[in-house]
Every structure is written in C-alpha cells, then in structure tokens.
Amino acid sequence: MADILRERERQVYRKGQGEALPIDCEKQSAAGSVSQRACVFCGSRVVLYPIADAIHIVHGPIGCASYTWDIRGALSSGPELHRLSFSTDLQEMDVIRGGEKKLYAGLCELIDAHQPKAAFVYGTCIVGVIGDDMDAVCKRVSLEKGIPVLPVHSEGFKGTKKDGYRSACDALLKLVGTGSTEGITPHSINILGDFNLAGETWMIREYYRRMGVEVVSCITGDGRVDEIRRSHGAALNVVQCSGSMTNLAKTMKEKYGIPFIRVSYFGIEDMSKALYDVARHFANKEMMKRTQEMVRTELTRVLPELSEYRRVLTGKRAAIYVGGAFKAFSLVSALRHLGMTTVMVGSQTGNKEDYEQLREICDEGTIIVDDSNPLELSSFLEEKDVDVFIGGVKERPIAYKLGIGFCDHNHERKEALAGFDGMLNFAREVHSSVMSPVWRLTPRKRGSMLEVVK
Amino acid sequence: MLLRHTSSEVMERSALTINPAKTCQPIGAMYAALGLHNCLPHSHGSQGCCAYHRSTLTRHYKEPVMAATSSFTEGASVFGGQANLLQAITTIFGVYNPDVIAVHTTCLSETIGDDLVQIIAKARSEGKIPEGKHVIHCNTPSYQGSHVTGFASMTKAFVTYFADPQAEKTQAINIVPGWVEPSDMRELKALAKQMGVEVILYPDTSDVMDTPYTGKHDFYPKGGVTVERVQASGGSAATIGLGLSASSPAVEALQSKCAVPGTMLELPIGLQGTDRFIDTLHKLAGVEVPQEITDERGRLLDLISDMHQYVHGKRVALFGDPDQLVALTEFLTLLDMKPLYLVTGTPTPQFEARVRKALGGNTPEAKIKAGAQADMYLLHQWIKNEGVDLLIGNTYGKYIARDEDIPFLRFGFPILDRVGHSYFPSVGYKGAMRLVEKILSLFMDRQDRDALEERFELTM
Numbered sequence: 005m006a007d008i009l010r011e012r013e014r015q016v017y018r019k020g021q022g023e024a025l026p027i028d029c030e031k032q033s034a035a036g037s038v039s040q041r042a043c044v045f046c047g048s049r050v051v052l053y054p055i056a057d058a059i060h061i062v063h064g065p066i067g068c069a070s071y072t073w074d075i076r077g078a079l080s081s082g083p084e085l086h087r088l089s090f091s092t093d094l095q096e097m098d099v100i101r102g103g104e105k106k107l108y109a110g111l112c113e114l115i116d117a118h119q120p121k122a123a124f125v126y127g128t129c130i131v132g133v134i135g136d137d138m139d140a141v142c143k144r145v146s147l148e149k150g151i152p153v154l155p156v157h158s159e160g161f162k163g164t165k166k167d168g169y170r171s172a173c174d175a176l177l178k179l180v181g182t183g184s185t186e187g188i189t190p191h192s193i194n195i196l197g198d199f200n201l202a203g204e205t206w207m208i209r210e211y212y213r214r215m216g217v218e219v220v221s222c223i224t225g226d227g228r229v230d231e232i233r234r235s236h237g238a239a240l241n242v243v244q245c246s247g248s249m250t251n252l253a254k255t256m257k258e259k260y261g262i263p264f265i266r267v268s269y270f271g272i273e274d275m276s277k278a279l280y281d282v283a284r285h286f287a288n289k290e291m292m293k294r295t296q297e298m299v300r301t302e303l304t305r306v307l308p309e310l311s312e313y314r315r316v317l318t319g320k321r322a323a324i325y326v327g328g329a330f331k332a333f334s335l336v337s338a339l340r341h342l343g344m345t346t347v348m349v350g351s352q353t354g355n356k357e358d359y360e361q362l363r364e365i366c367d368e369g370t371i372i373v374d375d376s377n378p379l380e381l382s383s384f385l386e387e388k389d390v391d392v393f394i395g396g397v398k399e400r401p402i403a404y405k406l407g408i409g410f411c412d413h414n415h416e417r418k419e420a421l422a423g424f425d426g427m428l429n430f431a432r433e434v435h436s437s438v439m440s441p442v443w444r445l446t447p448r449k450r451g452s453m454l455e456v457v458k
Numbered sequence: 459m460l461l462r463h464t465s466s467e468v469m470e471r472s473a474l475t476i477n478p479a480k481t482c483q484p485i486g487a488m489y490a491a492l493g494l495h496n497c498l499p500h501s502h503g504s505q506g507c508c509a510y511h512r513s514t515l516t517r518h519y520k521e522p523v524m525a526a527t528s529s530f531t532e533g534a535s536v537f538g539g540q541a542n543l544l545q546a547i548t549t550i551f552g553v554y555n556p557d558v559i560a561v562h563t564t565c566l567s568e569t570i571g572d573d574l575v576q577i578i579a580k581a582r583s584e585g586k587i588p589e590g591k592h593v594i595h596c597n598t599p600s601y602q603g604s605h606v607t608g609f610a611s612m613t614k615a616f617v618t619y620f621a622d623p624q625a626e627k628t629q630a631i632n633i634v635p636g637w638v639e640p641s642d643m644r645e646l647k648a649l650a651k652q653m654g655v656e657v658i659l660y661p662d663t664s665d666v667m668d669t670p671y672t673g674k675h676d677f678y679p680k681g682g683v684t685v686e687r688v689q690a691s692g693g694s695a696a697t698i699g700l701g702l703s704a705s706s707p708a709v710e711a712l713q714s715k716c717a718v719p720g721t722m723l724e725l726p727i728g729l730q731g732t733d734r735f736i737d738t739l740h741k742l743a744g745v746e747v748p749q750e751i752t753d754e755r756g757r758l759l760d761l762i763s764d765m766h767q768y769v770h771g772k773r774v775a776l777f778g779d780p781d782q783l784v785a786l787t788e789f790l791t792l793l794d795m796k797p798l799y800l801v802t803g804t805p806t807p808q809f810e811a812r813v814r815k816a817l818g819g820n821t822p823e824a825k826i827k828a829g830a831q832a833d834m835y836l837l838h839q840w841i842k843n844e845g846v847d848l849l850i851g852n853t854y855g856k857y858i859a860r861d862e863d864i865p866f867l868r869f870g871f872p873i874l875d876r877v878g879h880s881y882f883p884s885v886g887y888k889g890a891m892r893l894v895e896k897i898l899s900l901f902m903d904r905q906d907r908d909a910l911e912e913r914f915e916l917t918m
Contacts, residue, residue: 033529036546043506065565065600067482071510093475094601109473129566160504161530382675397513401522405675447673
C-alpha cells in the first residue's frame with residue numbers, strides 16, 4: 005500500500021492537507037496497474053449506441069461486440085436495432101489479408117436485411133494495426149446503399165474513454181447538418197449528453213414540453229438518425245455529461261452558430277437550474293413563468309418524501325468513484341441535500357479543472373483521487389468508514405465485501421436518477437442500501453464497535 | 459418484440475456474426491488464472507480488454523475480479539509491447555505482490571508480434587521477477603477460437619510452467635475440471651473426498667469467485683490451487699480431464715511432459731456423465747464407491763422416474779459452449795426430451811459427432827452448428843420456423859425466450875441476471891437433480907400460468 009501511495013501520490017489529494025492541487029491527471033495509467041479505466045472503443049460505443057434506428061457494427065474480433073451487447077439499458081420508444089450485436093468477427097486469415105472485404109460484405113448484408121437509417125462502423129485495436137481502410141469501405145457502401153455509413157475511429161489503444169467520445173462526436177458531426185430544418189420553432193433545443201438510461205430522456209423531454217420548448221433531437225438518448233440530421237436547426241444546445249458532448253457542442257457553435265449551455269439533470273438544485281437556464285436563455289416571460297410553476301409543483305411533490313430520507317441519512321458518509329468527473333459535482337451536492345458528507349471522490353478521466361472544482365465544493369479532509377484502483381479504493385473506504393459507495397459495475401462487489409452500501413450511478417442504474425423523480429429514486433436507493441440490516445452483520449463494523457465499548 | 463428485427467427466413471450470411479454465442483479468448487484465460495492461488499491475471503493489450511473481462515466476470519459472479527493490464531498506447535502498438543510488459547511486471551510485484559503473474563495476450567499484442575517467451579526471459583534475466591515468484595503466459599489471439607480456447611490454453615500453461623516431471627510419485631489423481639463454476643469444482647472435490655481419493659484439481663476457482671462475506675476485501679482470496687500442488691501433479695498416478703474442448707490441451711501436456719496417463723471424459727453433467735466420472739475415479743484410484751454416492755444416484759433416478767411423464771418429448775434448443783452442450787444433450791435425451799437445435803460460436807472440429815454420439819441415435823432431425831455464423835440469430839431463425847418447448851443457454855437467451863414465449867433455463871456463461879450458479883453445482887448427481895428440478899419447475903410454472911381455470915390443477 006505504501007508503494008502505491010508513493011507512486012501515485014500526485015494523483016491523490018486530501019483537501020486541507022499538505023500540498024495543493026493540481027492533481028497529476030490526464031495521464032496514461034502505469035502498465036501493470038489494476039486500473040478501473042476502459043478504452044477508446046468503450047467511449048465511442050456507449051455514446052453512439054442509443055441511436056436506435058441505426059445499425060452498429062463492430063469491426064474486429066468477436067470480444068468487443070460481445071462485451072458491449074446491450075449492456076447500457078438505453079431505452080428506445082421505437083426501433084430496437086441498437087440492441088442487436090453485429091460483428092465482423094475477424095479471424096486469423098482476415099488479420100493476415102485484411103478485413104475490408106468482410107466489412108463490405110457484412111455491411112451490405114445488414115443494410116439489405118434491416119434497412120437502417122444509418123450505419124456506424126466501429127474500428128477496434130486490431131483494425132488500427134492491420135490498416136484496413138474503413139473510410140473507403142464506408143464511403144463505397146454509403147454510395148451504393150444511399151444511407152450514411154459512418155466510420156468511428158475507436159481503436160482501443162489510442163487513449164481513454166474520453167478520446168472515444170471525441171471519435172463518436174466526429175461521426176455525429178457528419179450527420180448533423182444533412183437534414184431539413186423546416187418547421188423548427190424559435191424556442192428549440194437539442195438535448196446533448198443524455199442517453200435515456202432507465203428512460204431519463206423521456207422525463208427531461210417532458211419537462212421541456214411543459215415549458216413550451218421544442219426538442220429537435222436528443223443526442224443520443226432514444227436517438228433517431230433523421231432528428232440528428234436536422235439538429236443544426238435548433239436554437240440552443242443544452243449539454244449534459246460535458247465530457248462526452250462538449251466537442252460536438254463547440255463544433256456546432258462554430259459551424260452553425262448555435263450557442264450552448266452546460267447543465268446537469270441530477271439533484272433538485274441542478275435540475276431546477278438547468279430548466280431556469282434554458283428559460284433565461286430564451287428570455288421569454290411566459291416560458292419563465294411556466295418553468296417556475298412547474299419547478300414549484302415538482303418540488304412540492306418530492307420535498308416531503310426527500311426530507312424523510314434526509315432525516316435518516318444525515319451524518320452518513322459517502323464515497324464516489326465515477327467515469328467522468330462532471331457527474332461527481334452533481335452527486336456531491338445531491339448527497340449534501342440528503343444530509344450526507346462526501347468523504348472520497350474520484351474519477352477515471354477527470355481533468356485539472358474538474359478536480360479543482362471538486363476541491364472547491366468538497367469538505368475539508370475529503371480525498372480526491374484520479375484513476376484509482378481496487379486496493380486504494382478499499383483502503384479509502386475503510387479509512388473513512390464510508391456508509392455508501394457510488395460507482396459502477398466493478399466497484400459494487402468491493403463495497404459489499406467491505407460491508408458498505410452501494411448505488412450504481414453508471415450503466416446499470418435500474419431507476420431513472422435524473423430529474424425530480426430521479427432525485428427521489430436516488431434517495432430511495434441510497435437509503436435502502438445504507439440502512440440494510442445486512443451491514444449490521446459486518447464483522448469489521450462489529451469489531452470497531454467492540455473497540456469503542458472497550 | 460425486442461427481436462422484431464429477426465426474420466424467420468434464414469438469411470444467407472457470408473461475413474457477419476449477429477448476436478454471438480461466444481466471446482473472445484482472453485476472458486477465458488483470465489477466468490482460468492483466477493483459479494491459481496495468489497495469482498494476478500494480466501492482460502497484455504489495451505486497457506479496455508481488461509476492463510471488459512473484469513466487468514463481465516463481476517456481473518456473472520457478483521465478486522470483485524482483480525486483473526492488471528499492460529495499458530497499451532499508440533507507441534506500444536508501433537514499437538511493440540515489451541517495455542509495457544517489463545514495466546507491468548515491476549509494478550505488479552512491487553505493488554500487488556502476487557506469487558504468480560499469469561499473462562495472456564490480446565488480438566493487439568498478437569498482431570504486432572510480441573514474443574512473450576522472450577519478454578519473460580528478459581524480465582527474469584534483468585532481475586524483475588523476485589526469487590520464488592513466477593510469470594507464466596499463454597497466447598490468446600482473439601481472432602481464433604473463443605473464450606473456451608483461452609481457458610484451455612491458460613490451463614495448459616499451468617502444466618507447461620509448473621508440473622514437475624521429477625515430482626514424487628503419489629497415488630493422487632489429477633482432475634482438470636474444464637470451464638465450470640466454483641460450485642462445480644467444489645462438488646467434484648467433495649465427491650472425490652467421499653470416495654477417499656486424494657485429488658489435485660485445477661484450475662480451482664472455488665473460494666475465489668464465491669468467497670464468503672467477511673467484511674474484508676481480500677485482494678487474493680484463500681482459494682485457488684497452489685503452485686506446489688500443480689508442481690506435484692506431475693507425480694500423480696493419473697489425470698481425469700473433463701470436457702474435451704476445455705481440458706484436452708492440459709491433460710495431453712501432463713501426459714507428454716510428466717508421463718501422467720490421462721483419461722478424457724465429457725463433463726459430468728447428468729446421470730451418465732457423472733456415472734462415467736465416478737466409475738473412472740473408482741477404477742483409477744482402486745477405491746470402492748461408497749453407499750452414500752450410490753444412494754445419491756438412486757435419488758436422482760427416483761426423481762427422474764417420478765417425473766418422467768412431464769418432460770417426455772419436449773423439444774429443446776440449446777446454445778453455449780461445446781462441452782456443456784454435449785453433456786446436456788446426453789442428459790436431456792435420457793430424460794426423453796428432444797435436443798433439436800444446438801449452436802456454439804466456438805469452432806469445434808468434432809462438435810456434431812460428439813452431439814450425435816450423445817444423442818445415441820435419437821432425434822436424428824437435430825440441427826447442429828459450430829463456429830462461423832453459428833450465432834443466436836441463426837438459432838432464433840430456426841426456432842421461428844419450428845418452435846421449441848424449452849430454451850437453454852446464457853442470459854442473452856432471454857430475448858428469444860421473451861419474444862417467442864418459451865420457458866428458459868439459464869445455463870452457461872455469462873449469467874448476468876440471476877444468482878445461484880456460483881453456489882449450487884450442476885455437476886454430479888446432486889447437480890443433475892438441480893437441473894431436473896429447474897426444468898420441471900419451468901414446465902409446471904408455464905402450465906399453471908396458461909391453464910384455464912377449470913383445468914388449473916393443485917397436484918402434479
């Protein structure tokens with residue numbers, strides 16, 4: 005453990021103790037570390053996957069397609085092509101002779117069979133090495149079949165998830181601007197960076213509908229190709245999950261003059277602020293009034309139950325480890341709303357500004373960590389005597405083994421956590437896990453209690 | 459209609475896998491390596507591979523899964539991964555301190571041509587591998603075979619690196635259990651113990667992937683076969699390999715390296731498979747089969763006879779790994795059921811022959827396919843053309859089961875949405891009873907669900 009800290013001391017920061025930020029982030033994990041990070045392909049795949057009327061074909065050996073087959077719970081109100089797993093399943097001979105022919109044939113077969121609105125072709129590690137000209141194949145099929153066929157350059161070794169988001173945005177940018185913007189109203193937005201996990205996009209869309217705002221496209225939750233093609237007609241881009249979508253918003257600003265604002269739909273403060281920011285942008289009194297009324301109605305509905313949870317959870321300690329740091333800001337404030345203290349917060353891919361902002365909003369003594377690993381996480385959780393850990397699939401069993409509650413705030417959330425109802429769901433989940441009687445049977449906690457008695 | 463995009467007309471495909479009934483080699487190597495005590499699996503490739511394998515194994519077992527990665531960058535993919543692996547070996551022994559690092563390759567490191575033997579030798583000569591510690595490896599190019607191949611290769615690597623031809627000759631029997639659950643490995647050891655046979659079983663993921671709740675997170679859980687035991691397996695009297703696809707390479711390696719005679723059996727899933735396992739153990743170890751095992755077999759037969767009328771003639775579709783499918787086919791046939799469609803994405807040369815043998819001349823109309831385009835899309839199309847009464851396979855079968863309204867038995871890897879497989883065995887007579895119970899419950903629940911009120915029955 006001492007070795008870990010020595011090697012990674014510039015990636016772990018304790019607020020109020022010793023050296024100041026900046027944290028040494030955005031660097032490659034040391035070879036041999038048990039990193040919780042993923043790869044470029046992973047980033048591209050999760051961002052584009054919710055587009056439900058496109059086919060998503062993974063060009064590479066079978067694994068990359070298998071492991072990402074319908075793992076994200078991004079819901080669709082219509083077609084469900086995105087839930088199928090398509091792969092060129094490259095074999096040894098393809099690696100030797102190149103996989104272009106196979107990709108071409110596969111794409112043609114798929115497009116003929118399913119008549120999708122577009123096709124995304126994901127390049128994996130091996131494609132980057134054997135040098136298949138994916139762009140040429142995509143161009144040819146696009147011409148022959150008359151639909152956009154978009155290469156996504158997501159070779160795993162070319163960086164982290166963040167680089168994958170960028171490749172995904174590059175592919176999306178080839179769609180944006182190719183549709184007709186006829187009939188789009190002045191009070192119109194694109195929702196960027198919500199993926200309709202557990203139906204969250206539907207909730208957000210409904211808020212905007214009640215405000216009188218037209219949603220031109222959601223990129224990419226419950227996404228449709230034709231909506232994305234005309235998204236350049238919207239008056240405003242509203243960007244959540246800024247890590248994945250800021251590039252797209254910036255380019256749309258440069259190219260089409262669409263301004264963007266950053267929001268978070270998580271926690272009641274951030275949720276309300278998001279809606280007010282949109283209303284304020286349109287400087288429309290009626291809309292602002294409708295928004296105020298709606299927020300009031302929603303708050304009146306959820307606050308009484310939330311205060312019940314707050315009563316029970318006050319003083320409990322939380323730890324957060326997520327992919328992108330942006331999510332962590334909202335989590336810290338939502339947990340505070342429940343009376344809880346965040347004693348550890350970290351991310352796989354945060355940048356300097358992210359960590360600086362985290363330092364500002366966290367309490368003294370909070371551990372802030374970049375690109376952590378299970379050994380470290382376990383020791384932080386024990387040291388801080390945490391009551392609930394918020395993370396993803398690989399973190400869950402670590403929390404449980406230590407006798408700590410857990411809430412999945414990643415792909416595997418089962419309840420919508422965005423919006424006003426999402427805050428209630430979040431409070432319920434945290435409450436039910438923290439207060440579970442099973443943790444009373446934790447030997448570690450029994451031990452510490454005995455020590456107190458002594 | 460989740461799979462509304464599946465048509466009943468079987469589409470000719472030359473270049474495409476849809477809804478795969480397999481995954482890639484490295485995850486199998488990682489699972490096998492977890493069955494070695496104090497071992498840290500290491501993925502020599504990009505970070506994503508390691509993350510995906512750990513996530514999938516975690517979803518299947520609900521356990522922390524520890525593994526390291528070489529964290530390939532663009533530079534490594536151009537100049538080779540030697541520097542990354544050397545750095546990784548230093549980091550791992552310095553920070554995580556395992557007894558063994560079990561390295562497997564990926565499509566990326568294979569394609570750029572990293573020579574693992576040479577890199578490990580270099581690490582040793584440069585003193586990067588501390589005294590008494592080990593680095594072992596196997597090659598797992600994702601563009602060949604499947605996860606089963608990777609499992610087989612890592613198991614074989616245990617033998618090539620550790621099994622000692624000079625080991626003291628003992629009466630112990632080696633068991634290479636194949637890709638089964640920790641519960642199965644535990645059951646095989648328990649059966650051998652009941653028979654009074656000393657066994658060396660590997661890989662052994664019991665007490666690794668099914669650890670008790672202690673309030674601590676043990677980076678290396680207490681289970682797994684030790685290096686010393688694998689070394690000693692070179693002096694054992696015999697080896698029993700279970701599951702031809704997953705275990706043959708290790709058993710053959712033991713035979714040629716240490717002259718330990720090997721017997722290959724299909725997996726002991728179901729009555730006949732378990733009979734052969736028990737009988738082989740009895741013959742090789744020269745021990746009697748204790749009455750309690752005979753009684754357990756009797757209880758299984760009793761259950762089958764009590765319930766035979768409810769399963770007779772039921773049509774079954776199966777997908778998954780070859781060893782599991784062959785063993786299940788034999789057992790289902792004994793239950794008088796009809797395994798009609800069998801699909802495995804794992805390229806398996808003798809697959810059809812093995813299944814036909816397990817069918818024993820029954821269900822000659824069975825459709826059997828392995829390898830390229832043997833995927834769940836094809837299976838679904840077959841089912842659409844002529845339906846079945848039961849579907850058996852991993853969690854991904856739930857889409858077909860829902861769309862076609864077929865009772866569904868989760869079996870195989872991965873199971874992402876149910877628990878039980880890591881705790882309750884499916885091998886042995888007890889495991890067979892569990893399978894019969896599950897299958898019966900599926901049929902009975904269906905009957906209760908669909909029965910008209912006047913035909914809704916209280917008793918079976």
